[in-house]
Amino acid sequence: MAAASVLVWLTLLCGYDIRQRRLPNWLTLPAAVVVPVLAAAAGRGPAALAGAVALTAVYLVVHLIAPAGMGAGDVKLALGLGALTGSFGVDVWLLAAVSAPLLTGVCGLVVVAAGGRRSRLPHGPSMCVASAVAAGLGMG
Template identity: 60%
Template sequence: MLAAGVTVVWLVTLCGYDVRQRRLPNWLTLPGGVVIVLAATLFGHGVEALMGAGALAGVYLLVYLGAPTALGGGDVKLAVGVGALTGIFGPDVWVLAALGAPLLTAVLAAGAAMRGIPTVPHGPSMCVASAAAIGLVVL
């Protein structure tokens, strides 16, 4: 239960920071990813966490290198943590979160564009999609 609470606080903090500052700081993204992988390893899910982290971070890195204006480096670093987190719960949860994040960002961006806002941060969509995908399995 403590791990779930800490994870929710981490995700909410990341969302708030990205919305306010339009960036995801290393001091939030990188340690979070490391802690998730270490905790998963302690509870026997290290391989799943590493696979989820590597796969999502790899996809985000490819997008970042191919289209740097599409997302930021902080999103790539956050992909390690949320990829590990969703990987723990299995490939179905990982895929749902991985597909849900860009879809959510696209919906938010369309709404923002109608109000004259040129861009929206992607980090909150990553956090919300991950939490929602996990929630579908846990609840």
């Protein structure tokens, strides 16, 4: 049930970010509380908290350096996704953290190679897909 709820949440985030080019607080902020609480109930609270803090710190630094390249919604999403992936361990967290920007970069190259104009791609979907795959591997 929890995995299905996470997948629905991630799908909503992806769809919203693709359509609106933003991640709303009502989809990002509740997870910043719910995911660590559920992880703590499963005995993974410290790992989830560490994952949330670490990923958010990385995204916040990038946002502060280049606010046009990394939106505040991505920073807020990093709280929940960092907690989610962190709760499965450092290896799962690292896989998601490294894969997300790589996935956005590959998508950008595909768009340009297909003759599309250079435009800003939303990063949230890559964060969600990378986290879902990493967490799925962590569960397996």
